[in-house]
Amino acid sequence: MSNAREVTWDQDGVDHVADHEELTQFLHKKPRAGDIITARYMGANVRLKVLDRQGEDTSIAEVLGLSTEDETRVDKHEGLHKGESVLVPDKDRAFIRYSN
Secondary structure (H helix, E strand, O other): OOOOEEOOOOOOOOOOHHHHOOOOHHHOOOOOOOOEEEEEEOOEEEEEEEEEEEOOOEEEEEEEEEEOOOOOEEOEEOOEEOOOEEEEEHHHEEEEEEOO
16 A cells, blocks of 8 residues: 555646547556656646556656746645655656656
């Protein structure tokens, strides 16, 4: 069982992997442990390291860093903190940035 927290990822005005399914099917591999992914949270870009997978469609990930809209790097933003573990559904993440 995971201690990862469930958060509400941004939806409006954000391109998610699911938004491009028909155009980029070949890019849609599932993240694995060690992969770096990104998502948006309350206007901030969030970089995350996948720790594990929960089922077929969700990553358990550690927040590595947050950048506000003006690209300022911060350790916390609107209740989300660097170093905490969160759940990231595949439908809410951006593309995989780095993979082993």
